[in-house]
Amino acid sequence: xxxxxxxxxxxLAVAESGSFTQAAEKVxxxxxxxSQQIAKLENQLGKPLFMRGKNFMLTPDGxxxxxxxxxxxxxxxxxxxxxxxxxxxxxxxxxxxEDFASVFLSDVLTDFSRKHxxxxxxxxxxxxxxxxxxxKQKEFDLVLVKMSRPEDFPNGIDxxxxxxxxxxxxxxxxxxxxMAIPLVLSPQPCVYRSRAIVALEAAKRKWRIVFSSPSFxxxxxxxxxxxxxxxxxxxxxxxQVDIIRRQKYMPPLDDTHISLLKYDDHNAAIxxxxxxxxxxxxx
Numbered sequence: 233x234x235x236x237x238x239x240x241x242x243x244l245a246v247a248e249s250g251s252f253t254q255a256a257e258k259v260x261x262x263x264x265x266x267s268q269q270i271a272k273l274e275n276q277l278g279k280p281l282f283m284r285g286k287n288f289m290l291t292p293d294g295x296x297x298x299x300x301x302x303x304x305x306x307x308x309x310x311x312x313x314x315x316x317x318x319x320x321x322x323x324x325x326x327x328x329x330e331d332f333a334s335v336f337l338s339d340v341l342t343d344f345s346r347k348h349x350x351x352x353x354x355x356x357x358x359x360x361x362x363x364x365x366x367x368k369q370k371e372f373d374l375v376l377v378k379m380s381r382p383e384d385f386p387n388g389i390d391x392x393x394x395x396x397x398x399x400x401x402x403x404x405x406x407x408x409x410x411m412a413i414p415l416v417l418s419p420q421p422c423v424y425r426s427r428a429i430v431a432l433e434a435a436k437r438k439w440r441i442v443f444s445s446p447s448f449x450x451x452x453x454x455x456x457x458x459x460x461x462x463x464x465x466x467x468x469x470x471x472q473v474d475i476i477r478r479q480k481y482m483p484p485l486d487d488t489h490i491s492l493l494k495y496d497d498h499n500a501a502i503x504x505x506x507x508x509x510x511x512x513x514x515x
Contacts, residue, residue, distance in 0.1 A: 235276075237308055240301045242269035243281065247298050248514070250288055306511055310347070321350035322501030327366065328376040330357040331418075331448035335468050340512050344505060351501045359446060361421035367493055373502045376509070378423040379489040388491030389506075392514050396427055396485040398476040399469055400461030405482060412438035414460030416451055419444050427485050428463040435483035 238259075245255035246266060256263045274281050281294035290298060328337070333355070341353060358366065360378045367375045377388070398405075404413055413432060417425040432439045443454040455462050455473050465488055469475055476482060492510060496502050 235273075235304060237305065239269045239273050240305055242266050243273055243297070244301050244305060246270060246282070247290055247294065247301075309507070309511060320348045320501055320504055322499060323352045323354065324502050324505045325354045325356075325371065325373045326375070326505070327356050327358060327363045327372040329360055329363070329378060330446055331451075331464075331468060332376060333357050334448040336513060340509060343512070344508050347508075348501070348504065351505065353505070359418065359421055360423060364493070367495075370495065373495055373499070374506055374509070375493050376513075377491055377493060379491055388493050389510065391490045391492050391510055393487045393489045394465040394467055396424065396463050396488050397466050397469060398428075398461055398482055398485070399464050399473050400455045400476065401458060401474070402476050402478055404461050405476065405478075409437065412440040414442040415439055416443040416454040416460045416462040417441060418446050418451065423488055424463045427488070431483035431485050437483065 241259055242255065242261065242265075245258045246252060249255050249258065252263045252266050256266050259266070261269075270281065277293070277297070279293040280291050281297060283289050283291055337355070341355070344351070345353065356372075363372070363375045363377055366372060376391070379388070400416070415428060417428060419425070429439065442460045443451070445451055445454070451462055452470055452473060454460065461476065463485060466475070490513070492506060494502065494506055
């Protein structure tokens with residue numbers, strides 16, 4: 233038994249988008265073609281991969297296949313990159329938020345540099361709105377930015393959307409409602425800071441900033457020390473701190489959206505790095 237790459241790409245698109253319509257747009261096929269590819273894969277494996285009902289979601293077998301499909305497609309792309317662009321060279325100026333750099337950057341840069349040693353990467357960290365302003369001034373070829381809404385940067389490539397979570401001690405929310413919630417947040421401008429304050433004010437909860445730092449490590453250290461609570465994307469919450477899960481105490485937070493902005497579509501080094509970042513960061 234062998235897997236067809238197109239079939240796996242269709243499966244991956246449906247699994248990640250949760251929609252045949254969005255999957256069809258992503259892989260540039262019709263919805264009927266997507267349905268045929270999914271049916272073909274289910275027949276090939278002899279297992280249902282999706283639960284088709286009010287809530288469209290993967291079956292347990294579909295969840296298992298998802299991990300393998302991502303690995304197979306990733307390896308295929310790496311093989312083609314290695315043989316089609318073995319001597320890829322150039323310069324890429326890349327900007328991203330400091331917290332992303334702390335959590336994701338090391339492995340991405342190491343792996344890309346190993347594949348393309350002649351590409352010179354210039355990487356700088358800054359707050360999202362600063363990155364966007366500098367991007368408009370053409371200081372960067374690529375920037376990774378946090379957004380409140382996808383339409384904030386209409387030309388961006390959507391990398392992923394992620395639920396935001398309150399992180400720290402539940403005790404701060406269970407205390408007397410007249411007491412201000414102590415917040416550990418990055419300085420303005422910051423999407424997470426804005427989301428936390430808007431949510432608390434909508435819930436008519438008082439708040440105060442007790443620690444402000446652009447450093448992800450500094451924020452986590454302050455939360456671990458019990459100074460207050462912060463807001464982080466779910467996949468960036470380290471094991472040393474707790475997500476506050478008792479929803480009745482928690483003002484709800486909207487999802488955050490991560491987008492990649494790029495100027496030059498004709499630079500092979502920039503295009504290759506863009507594709508690499510998207511493949512490595514998309515969940």
